[in-house]
Amino acid sequence: MSKRIGVIGGGQLARMMIVPAIHLGLELKVLAEAEGSPATVAATMVGDYNQLDVVREFAKTVDVITFDHEHVPLSVLRTLEQEGISVQPPSAALAFAQNKLHMRQRLTELGLPMPAWAEIKTAEQLERFIAENGGVAILKTPIGGYDGKGVRVVRTSADAAEWLSAEGLAKVGGSLLAEEKVDFVRELAQLSARTPSGEFKAWPLVQTVQQDGVCAEVLAPAPGASEEILARTAEIARGVAEGLGVTGVLAVEMFEARDGRLIINELAMRPHNSGHFSIEGSVTSQFEQHLRAVSDLPLGSTASRAAHAVMINLLGVDDENDFVRNYAKAMKDQPEAKLHVYGKSARKGRKMGHVTVVHEDSSQALAVARAAAEILRHGN
Amino acid sequence: MSKRIGVIGGGQLARMMIVPAIHLGLELKVLAEAEGSPATVAATMVGDYNQLDVVREFAKTVDVITFDHEHVPLSVLRTLEQEGISVQPPSAALAFAQNKLHMRQRLTELGLPMPAWAEIKTAEQLERFIAENGGVAILKTPIGGYDGKGVRVVRTSADAAEWLSAEGLAKVGGSLLAEEKVDFVRELAQLSARTPSGEFKAWPLVQTVQQDGVCAEVLAPAPGASEEILARTAEIARGVAEGLGVTGVLAVEMFEARDGRLIINELAMRPHNSGHFSIEGSVTSQFEQHLRAVSDLPLGSTASRAAHAVMINLLGVDDENDFVRNYAKAMKDQPEAKLHVYGKSARKGRKMGHVTVVHEDSSQALAVARAAAEILRHGN
Numbered sequence: 219m220s221k222r223i224g225v226i227g228g229g230q231l232a233r234m235m236i237v238p239a240i241h242l243g244l245e246l247k248v249l250a251e252a253e254g255s256p257a258t259v260a261a262t263m264v265g266d267y268n269q270l271d272v273v274r275e276f277a278k279t280v281d282v283i284t285f286d287h288e289h290v291p292l293s294v295l296r297t298l299e300q301e302g303i304s305v306q307p308p309s310a311a312l313a314f315a316q317n318k319l320h321m322r323q324r325l326t327e328l329g330l331p332m333p334a335w336a337e338i339k340t341a342e343q344l345e346r347f348i349a350e351n352g353g354v355a356i357l358k359t360p361i362g363g364y365d366g367k368g369v370r371v372v373r374t375s376a377d378a379a380e381w382l383s384a385e386g387l388a389k390v391g392g393s394l395l396a397e398e399k400v401d402f403v404r405e406l407a408q409l410s411a412r413t414p415s416g417e418f419k420a421w422p423l424v425q426t427v428q429q430d431g432v433c434a435e436v437l438a439p440a441p442g443a444s445e446e447i448l449a450r451t452a453e454i455a456r457g458v459a460e461g462l463g464v465t466g467v468l469a470v471e472m473f474e475a476r477d478g479r480l481i482i483n484e485l486a487m488r489p490h491n492s493g494h495f496s497i498e499g500s501v502t503s504q505f506e507q508h509l510r511a512v513s514d515l516p517l518g519s520t521a522s523r524a525a526h527a528v529m530i531n532l533l534g535v536d537d538e539n540d541f542v543r544n545y546a547k548a549m550k551d552q553p554e555a556k557l558h559v560y561g562k563s564a565r566k567g568r569k570m571g572h573v574t575v576v577h578e579d580s581s582q583a584l585a586v587a588r589a590a591a592e593i594l595r596h597g598n
Numbered sequence: 599m600s601k602r603i604g605v606i607g608g609g610q611l612a613r614m615m616i617v618p619a620i621h622l623g624l625e626l627k628v629l630a631e632a633e634g635s636p637a638t639v640a641a642t643m644v645g646d647y648n649q650l651d652v653v654r655e656f657a658k659t660v661d662v663i664t665f666d667h668e669h670v671p672l673s674v675l676r677t678l679e680q681e682g683i684s685v686q687p688p689s690a691a692l693a694f695a696q697n698k699l700h701m702r703q704r705l706t707e708l709g710l711p712m713p714a715w716a717e718i719k720t721a722e723q724l725e726r727f728i729a730e731n732g733g734v735a736i737l738k739t740p741i742g743g744y745d746g747k748g749v750r751v752v753r754t755s756a757d758a759a760e761w762l763s764a765e766g767l768a769k770v771g772g773s774l775l776a777e778e779k780v781d782f783v784r785e786l787a788q789l790s791a792r793t794p795s796g797e798f799k800a801w802p803l804v805q806t807v808q809q810d811g812v813c814a815e816v817l818a819p820a821p822g823a824s825e826e827i828l829a830r831t832a833e834i835a836r837g838v839a840e841g842l843g844v845t846g847v848l849a850v851e852m853f854e855a856r857d858g859r860l861i862i863n864e865l866a867m868r869p870h871n872s873g874h875f876s877i878e879g880s881v882t883s884q885f886e887q888h889l890r891a892v893s894d895l896p897l898g899s900t901a902s903r904a905a906h907a908v909m910i911n912l913l914g915v916d917d918e919n920d921f922v923r924n925y926a927k928a929m930k931d932q933p934e935a936k937l938h939v940y941g942k943s944a945r946k947g948r949k950m951g952h953v954t955v956v957h958e959d960s961s962q963a964l965a966v967a968r969a970a971a972e973i974l975r976h977g978n
Contacts, residue, residue, distance in 0.1 A: 221922060237617050240639070241877075243922055243939030243951065259620070259639055497621075501934055516929035523903055523956075542601060542623055549896035554881055559623030571623065576903075 221245055223509055224276055226267050227286025228255030230560040230569065231489045231505075234497070235286075236260045238506035244513070248286075249276040256560040257286070270294050277303045284466055284512040285488050288315040306414065306465040306512035307487045314462045315487045319360040319395045321462075325482060328461040330454060333473075333481050334398035341375035341382050347396040348373065356397040357381065359390040369431070371399065400481055402473035406440055407492035410455040411467045411507040414514045418459060419507070420452035421500060421520040426471070426492050432569075435587075436529040438495040439522070441580065451480060458485065467508040469493060491531065491569070496520075498556050498574050499527030524576040528583040530591040532559070532571035540564050541571050541594045548593040555590035601625055603889055604656055606647050607666025608635030610940040610949065611869045611885075614877070615666075616640045618886035624893070628666075629656040636940040637666070650674045657683045664846055664892040665868050668695040686794060686845040686892035687867045694842045695867045699740040699775045701842075705862060708841040710834060713853075713861050714778035721755035721762050727776045728753065736777040737761065739770040749811070751779065780861055782853035786820055787872035790835040791847045791887040794894045798839060799887070800832035801880060801900045806851070806872050812949075815967075816909040818875040819902070821960065831860060838865065847888040849873060871911065871949070876900075878936050878954050879907030904956040908963040910971045912939070912951035920944050921951050921974045928973040935970035 221244055225232045228250025236259060239246035249272070250261040262279065265272035267290045274297075277283055282304040283295075295309035307315075314321040322335045336347045338357070348355045357378050359368040368390075372378050380386050381394060405428060410420040422439035439448070455470045462485075469490030471483045493504035502510075502518030510517055532541055541559050548557065552575075559571035573590045577583035592598075601624055605612045608630025616639060619626035629652070630641040642659065645652035647670045654677075657663055662684040663675075675689035687695075694701040702715045716727045718737070728735045737758050739748040752758050760766050761774060785808060790800040802819035819828070835850045842865075849870030851863045873884035882890075882898030890897055912921050921939050928937065932955075939951035953970045957963035972978075 233620060236639070237620055240613060240617055241936070241938050242925075243920075243941050259616070501936075510929065515925055516933065518929065519933040521934070540623075545622075545895055549890065549898065553896065553899040554901070556621070556881075558621050561623050 221513070222247065222280040222282075223513060224249065224280030224283045225257070225260075225286055226273065226276070226283060226290055227251065228257040228261050229286045230256045230562075232257035232260070232286040233560055234489070234494075234503075234505045234558075235509060237497075238503065238509050242506070242509065244509055245280075246509070247276070247280055249273065256562055258561070268294070270297055274298065274301075282306055282512050284508070285312075288312055288487060292316065304414075308463060308465065311463045311465070311487060315485055317360045317391065318358055318484075319391075319393060321485060322395060322397075324462060325458065328457055330457050330461070331479060331481050333400050333483075336396045338382075338394040338396045339387065339392065341379075344372070344375040344378065344382065344394075344396055348375075351398050354399045356399050358395045358397065360393065360395050361391055367431075400473045400483075401476045402481075403476050404440075404474050405483070406443075406451065406472045406474055406480070407436070407490070408451040408455040408470045408472065409467065409490065409493040409496070409504060410452070410459060410470070411504070411511045411517055412459040412465055413511045413517065414465050416460075417517050418456050419517045419520050420455050421493065421496060421504070422522060423448050423451045424492055424495065432531070432533065432567075433491045434531055434533075435584075436492050436495050436527075437580070437584070438499055438527040438529070447480070454480065454482065458482070466511045467493065467504050491572075494558070494572050495527040495529040495574055495576075497558075498576050499523055499529075525578045526580040526583045527574060527576045528580070528587040529572055529574045530587045531569060532573065532591060532594055534562075534565045534568040534570050535595050536566055537564050539595070544594045544597050547597065548590050551593060552586050552590040554586055557590065557594070601893070602627065602660040602662075603893060604629065604660030604663045605637070605640075605666055606653065606656070606663060606670055607631065608637040608641050609666045610636045610942075612637035612640070612666040613940055614869065614874075614883075614885045614938075615889060617877075618883065618889050622886070622889065624889055625660075626889070627656070627660055629653065636942060638941070648674070650677055654678065654681070662686055662892050664888070665692075668692055668867060672696065684794075688843060688845065691843045691845070691867060695865055697740045697771065698738055698864075699771075699773060701865060702775060702777075704842060705838065708837055710837050710841070711859060711861050713780050713863075716776045718762075718774040718776045719767065719772065721759075724752070724755040724758065724762065724774075724776060728755075731778050734779045736779050738775045738777065740773065740775050741771055747811075780853045780859075780863075781856045782861075783856050784820075784854050785863070786823075786831065786852045786854055786860070787816070787870070788831040788835040788850045788852065789847065789870065789873040789876070789884060790832070790839060790850070791884070791891045791897055792836075792839040792845055793891045793897065794845050796840075797897050798836050799897045799900050800835050801873065801876060801884070802902060803828050803831045804872055804875065812911070812913065812947075813871045814911055814913075815964075816872050816875050816907075817960070817964070818879055818907040818909070827860070834860065834862065838862070846891045847873065847884050871952075874938070874952050875907040875909040875954055875956075877938075878956050879903055879909075905958045906960040906963045907954060907956045908960075908967040909952055909954045910967045911949060912953065912971060912974055914942075914945045914948040914950050915975050916946055917944050919975070924974045924977050927977065928970050931973060932966050932970040934966055937970065937974070
């Protein structure tokens with residue numbers, strides 16, 4: 219059993235992992251990118267995770283390495299693994315998180331539900347894909363994109379001329395990924411966890427509401443999802459986790475298409491924004507489960523603590539409001555709301571915190587969470 | 599509003615305050631007694647809290663001072679207060695926590711339910727009290743006692759001869775406290791919180807089960823307590839908090855006497871072992887509420903998250919077992935149990951952690967918590 223867990227990356231996900239480490243009495247160390255990161259209280263080292271020497275030095279202080287993000291170079295992780303260090307999820311799994319084209323290829327081989335997609339190296343290939351898919355495509359850079367970056371809707375290859383140039387293609391590994399623009403009725407996320415020993419547990423499916431490509435609200439469980447859908451999405455997550463060899467928490471973002479298909483959109487091999495509800499909403503939070511999983515400890519119950527949970531993101535409204543300054547009114551008006559602020563300086567659009575409300579009544583949960591978020595954003 | 603909270607004392611209570619500080623984005627600093635304390639992750643300073651200079655230096659780094667324990671000398675705290683530092687609870691309230699005789703005197707003046715009691719300076723006074731109270735008394739040192747220390751059952755003054763000697767009395771401030779040995783059916787604890795602005799909230803009354811003078815189990819809410827009793831104990835807590843000027847979390851330990859009386863036994867002016875259930879059992883934990891209260895922020899909801907919560911203490915079984923080493927089996931067998939370990943080295947009898955289970959069924963909660971605790975203690 220591993221007791222000392224090392225997290226690469228000092229963002230809010232690492233920050234929220236500190237909580238179960240404190241409760242469980244596990245030692246958590248963080249390799250942060252910079253001083254003053256959200257996870258600073260557990261930051262035992264500050265350095266560049268792209269540098270093998272830095273990561274190797276950090277790895278010496280812990281029993282297992284895990285992540286706040288998926289950006290550590292595979293070459294660094296493979297070297298650590300060759301040196302006998304436990305990396306969870308392993309580099310072989312992260313390879314799919316770091317390259318959306320490889321992810322689509324492998325998930326297709328596994329028979330998991332995909333949109334139509336194609337590897338694109340030329341304008342002609344893109345034009346053909348667009349023509350075959352209703353005159354529109356989602357074009358993605360296979361590497362480096364997140365929260366809507368590296369993604370665009372194209373109706374002609376001219377919409378992506380610079381991505382298709384020799385320099386543009388060279389930057390992203392030589393090809394682009396074109397995907398069907400799914401006509402979806404809503405977006406869903408299936409959170410799960412898997413241990414190196416192979417234990418797997420899923421939380422109830424959630425609905426995510428995106429605004430401008432960023433998660434705005436999460437409804438747990440997904441409203442109106444039948445037992446059959448809940449079972450199917452949990453099995454999809456199991457297929458992804460086992461098929462790609464993922465350990466720790468895995469978030470599978472999905473579309474519910476108008477024609478009834480469930481289609482895998484994105485993967486995250488770490489705790490994920492769509493799982494923040496689980497801190498208060500579940501017997502075991504995604505952060506505790508991640509620590510258990512990467513340490514190869516048995517997984518905790520993913521049962522819900524109440525009929526409904528609603529999570530609303532606090533995105534920076536300007537360069538001044540840290541949300542804490544509006545606590546007095548928010549706490550007074552909404553004593554049931556659970557407020558989370560990540561200790562980041564204010565910046566418009568930045569993920570700076572979130573609000574969760576659990577309740578037996580879904581509309582009440584939503585109303586309280588929205589009211590609290592609104593006060594935190596605008597002071598009234 | 600205060601954002602930087604300083605906690606004097608680095609024990610498990612300070613450790614568990616770190617969690618809501620992380621969630622709320624409040625800055626928590628700890629003045630620890632020694633390196634490697636349970637709250638070490640937030641320990642910004644190590645030093646002797648009996649030294650004014652040490653505490654004053656620590657106080658400069660925060661906006662409000664609060665406590666992991668009640669042992670900081672009043673003279674130190676009064677000096678800080680005179681220098682304009684916010685101390686919560688204030689020294690005027692802590693004076694009653696530090697001296698059980700003064701506590702009895704003041705609570706009696708307030709008309710709150712007391713056992714028969716008397717200040718004792720001589721063997722004759724003690725003999726008289728024993729004779730008037732059924733041939734037995736609980737004798738306490740007014741200062742310095744906790745978890746059964748500084749308390750003994752006496753049937754004759756000879757049972758406390760050394761306490762009654764001139765040297766013995768000098769050590770404890772010149773007098774002892776004799777109390778009626780209450781014939782109780784069970785012990786209860788009423789947890790509450792109060793802000794400097796005067797807002798007050800109580801959690802549901804709990805039953806505490808003591809073994810060898812140490813809390814072993816807590817049942818929340820107290821089984822079979824009527825609405826009338828719940829209202830009465832909450833009002834007793836309000837009377838204590840307002841009467842003594844307590845801020846932050848207050849635990850009022852009570853006896854339910856065989857004759858039906860509710861009698862105040864002990865007070866704790868800080869988060870308390872009887873309130874650990876609230877981490878999972880309540881919308882707002884005692885640790886979050888304490889941070890809100892001492893920062894004079896509005897208090898969170900004290901509503902229960904489930905019908906029942908059971909908390910069982912993990913007392914050290916020997917000098918080897920850190921409880922973490924039995925996690926694999928405990929987590930596998932009891933995935934609903936919430937495990938808490940404080941990062942202390944193993945020592946027989948030491949409070950090293952606790953287990954909480956919340957459940958709609960009280961006997962199920964108790965069974966799961968006991969099973970998990972038993973595995974953690976003995977590995978099976």
